Amino acid sequence: MSIVTVRIPTPLRPLAGGADELRVQGTTVGESLHALDAPLLERIMTSEDEVRSFVNIYLGADNVDALEGLATRVRDGDVIAIIPAVAGGNEAKVLEGHLAKLRARIPEVTPAQAVELQRQGAVLVDVRQPEEIAAGTPSGALLLGRSYLEFNIEDAVPEKGRTLVLLCAVGQRSLFAADSLRDMGYRDVRNLAGGFNRWKDEGIPFEIPRMLDSDARERYSRHLLMPEVGEAGQLRLLESRVLLIGAGGLGSPAALYLAAAGVGTLGLVDHDRVDRSNLQRQILHTDDGVGKSKIESATETIHALNPSVQVRGHELRLDSANVESVLEGYDLVVDGSDNFPTRYLVNDACVKLGLPNVHGSVYRFEGQVTVFWPAREHDPGPCYRCLYPEPPPPEMAPSCAEAGVLGILPGVIGLLQAVEAIKILLGRGDPLVGRMLFYDALPARFTELKLRRNPECRYCGDSARFPGYVDYQAFCAAAGH
């Protein structure tokens, strides 16, 4: 016989004369408990000598159920604790009754049965909230949510005879959803018992879907309302990488709006510092930034607008040696450069790498936009060299520093470039390929010109093989630049 301590929980102390623990003798847990006074013993054990369902018996740190039950042997000094089972819950009588009725009407399936049904062609429909779905959902499930389920289901599953398995977190919301779909005429609607929680608990594989988080959902809500963008389009923008050549007059508005629109990665190429004379049009920079590098100043402004955008600064002068390493990995280029050597270099590199080149330029009250994209799969367009095999003479193409520019003009043109960039990233609409849009602010007139591919172009022509980069400074100097 050993001497052990039995710890009494507060609720049972009145049955133990108020004691919080008692010393008893026994060789096993059961024997020790039998040494307790009858009223206390009856409260914790049945007449069949079993522990009542509302208490647990612990020996030291272990539930005796995990040991040898009441037959577990005890030693001197052991501590037996009577642990009251603590349970309760919420009351929802009307709801309870309602759920019971729904359960009676709608067949339930286990996760394993759902997987089998899915294999046979059934559709799993996840009706949880986006933030719940973001943490995981069964592979292949339709993520329709609950709010607009009835509005979207017919587009997603037109066949009314198809088996649907609805799921939520625990299998309750999905019951209501299932009932509603039955009312809409779906003939075989089932409910996933235990919901996604049970799915996970049973170790059945699931996937983490590509979804917008709640911040992104709020930020881009006006995009999400548009069928041309929607969640899929917004995710595409977030995964896109756009390189802006120049963080100046054209690059500023383009970068700001592309960042606001949620283009995930913006590359900026500029080697310059902010000058006070830039501020009349280069709205990425502020008066405080005068003297700072344009990359640093632009990065701060973009992050203030949309901190989730990744800004990659390329603080360098583009040349034949570095151009490909800079352009590599971007989906498209927005060229806002202000000089011919850079335009030719960017053009040649885009042709070689197959990237669309959204080109813009401005002069006083006029601007022009086009997309050079010879590598486009359908209806390829010309490259810059198809248009200008050689740089025009300087008197035909003065720079802003020489000729001046209305500060707002690059805003208009830079934003047209940004719109073209977004259209290309989303695969929507007709990009300005093979067309050039001229804007003349004085008469307030847009004019569209057709641009033709030159099949003989040395860079993008039908039988052209990339002839290599040239010395662009020398090439343009030959034309007097």
Add this chain to the structure above:
Amino acid sequence: MRARKDSAIPPSAERRGATPSSSRPPAPQRTLCLPHELRGRLAAWICAGYPYETCGLLIGRAGKEATEVEDLVQARNLNRERPGDRFELDPDAFAATDRRVREVGLEIVGIWHSHPDHPAIPSQTDRTGAWAGWSYLIASVGRQGLFSLRSWSLQEETFVEEVIEP
């Protein structure tokens, strides 16, 4: 039988302050002392657990008229079938906490749990599972956060509300 003068008091006034099922004069209302800091901790757990029921233990000292809560412990809700509206407190957590607090002269003085999207009133399920001698602190929680916090204790099969004070 003729009515005595003092029985002219309407029954509803006679029973004011008692729960509807009790016709006895009410016992003096008990107090649950819950410091602000613990209230904050509790709110954080309960809100983080939403939409599921969360539960745990109240630790402190219980007297005849008041229970002083000195610490809180969160325990797992083992109810996997209906974690949204049922709780089953992990007995391992209970046993471990009981051992720990006894060593420092404290004891488990009650249970806290949340009612997601429901009022902080004991349910029939709470009543069925309740033990005498403990405070039952119930938090009503919704998507917007903690809505209300009320404490109850069982007196002769009936839940009577306790006053919560800091």
